[in-house]
Amino acid sequence: MELTAKNVCSSWNVPSSQFAKNTFSPIITIVDGMKLTPNPEKEMIALSIGDPTVFGNLVVPIQAEESVIEAVKNKKFNGYGPSFGIEKARAAIAQYSSREGYTITAKDVILTSGCSGALDLCISCLCDPGRNLLIPRPGFTVYKTLADSHGIIVKSYNLLLNKSWQVDLTHLESLIDDKTAAIVVNSPSNPCGSVYSKEHLIEILNLAEQYKIPIISDEIYEHFVYSGNTYYPIASLTETVPVLSCSGLTKRFIVPGWRLGWIIIADKNNVFEAEIRKGLISLSQRILGPSSIIQGAVEGILTKTPQSFFKETIDFVETNASLFYDNIVRVPGLHPVMPQGAMYMMIGIEMEKFPEYMDDVAFTEALVNEERVFCLPAKCFQYPGFFRVVLTIPRDKLLIACGRIAEFCKRHYHDGGGGGDVKVNGSN
Ligand SMILES: Cc1ncc(COP(=O)(O)O)c(C=O)c1O
CATH class of the missing domain: 3.90.1150.10 (Aspartate Aminotransferase, domain 1)
Incomplete structure (x- = not known):
């Protein structure tokens, strides 16, 4: 075959994408x-x-190990499932995460590769380049990494050292403008180990409600609270603010390598119905979901691990x-x-x-x-x-x-x- 001029080059030059840069x-x-x-x-x-x-x-609960072995032996989880997760796994997570006054159904759950995968989908779905995302400072680094890749502007709101790392609400409010796409909240938190009270979470929700800004709640340390503290999923405290709640097996079950995370779409007011729910499912199709084996095991992991x-x-x-x-x-x-x-x-x-x-x-x-x-x-x-x-x-x-x-x-x-x-x- 004859090469046309445009195919002939004397040296290699393979640039990386702007996204990678x-x-x-x-x-x-x-x-x-x-x-x-x-x-x-x-x-x-x-x-x-x-x-x-x-x-x-710290070792993996034996019941979790056995659930994975069962899922392998079962031979039903070697193929592709739906990109947003198999129904049974989503139903198990919905049940595990529901509580009084906060009912989650399988259709509100999207499975992802770890909690980082959940955060990636949420940030990519809610924010366009040029819009801004509000994240905590000090805060977990992945929020910025994910946002920067897309050209989303990151603005950091301060946490108050002398108030158990609560959100500086005045500062947070000062950062909100008409380009603010979402607020990331992380409780219990990395790196501070702060656990927000119900009252403080409601204060954050009130701001979100006032400016009509959705919340991405990183709850990978859900339930991981010391004596005298109580964990509240922020989504359970609101009737109006739409929340994408991100979590996973990683920390609580001591299995970061199993890479099973999830998003719970908490949206009593149907704000996410028009676009976001569909957008999250479209984005999940980019990598066809997390490991089927772990999805097959998750019901056993969640229900059999003892308190x-x-x-x-x-x-x-x-x-x-x-x-x-x-x-x-x-x-x-x-x-x-x-x-x-x-x-x-x-x-x-x-x-x-x-x-x-x-x-x-x-x-x-x-x-x-x-x-x-x-x-x-x-x-x-x-x-x-x-x-x-x-x-x-x-x-x-x-x-x-x-x-x-x-x-x-x-x-x-x-x-x-x-x-x-x-x-x-x-x-x-
Ligand atoms: C606050 C926070 N969110 C998310 C993650 C990522 O979790 P995963 O390993 O499930 O992606 C971590 C991991 O350390 C974390 O500390």
Whole structure:
């Protein structure tokens, strides 16, 4: 065949799409930029990864394992299902998520690849390029990653450190304009571990109602609350505000790798009926849904896992939170903020007391290089001057990590020349 002139080229040039160029993860960008030469004499303790399986101390409920094995053996879940999920799986999730006054049916559930997949569909469906999305600061990074890819403008509303990370409603309201497409709410939250009260969720709903802005609610840490706190799905508290509620198996069932998430379309007023419901289903057709095997297993996973499994996990993480707090609160220059749920704690750094380090990135970089404890600088969450630790780690490692963090601070703390008087348990 003869090549026409337009096919002939002397060299290769294959550019990536603008979409790919616009897509990046702040965590990977910041962590890749760190100059890490960890102390080889110490064992690495990574408090940076929000994956509860990494240490092997928290295990998948046996009933969940058995449900997956059954689904494989059943041989009915090897093919394609509907892109938005098989009916039985959606019905099981609807039942699992319903509560008094908040009834969900299978038709209100769309299955996705993890909660990130759910967030992706919601953001892509509600926002056009040039419109804006309001997200929390500090906040989970994927909201921005997803929005930036599409050229959606991200505006961050502040969370109030001294008010258990509640939303600064005045600031949130100031960001709303006629191009605002949605507000993302995350409770229980990453990275703060905040759990919003019913009253506070209603305050947020009132703003959404006033300006007629739908809510995308990230509830991947649903039910993951410590004693004295109560989890409310925000959608259960409104008759009028349309909510896309995103969750999944990931955290509660300790199975991030199983990649089963979902969207619940909560829309008592039928606001989403005209376009959004159809739009979400169209978008689900791009990748034909999550793994059929896990869809086949989900009914068993949700109905057979005993409540005692969840209680044990939460008790373990809550005790870790208290231990971490008690050890770190006495370390000069550090200010831990006790979480109310989820699996993280934010720790403030009095940067002026550590003049060697320019910011939280330099501080955490030096911490890993000297003590081999890796914490995530909160610059990753658009909240410099803090770092985030993961609370799912085994207790012995947690105490060693606290000890090393304390030793590090003792060495580098400057308070008019005097070093800190550091006393912590488990120092090594
Ligand atoms: C707040 C929040 N939302 C969503 C996700 C993503 O969940 P998944 O792994 O199910 O996609 C995470 C994961 O850490 C998270 O912390």
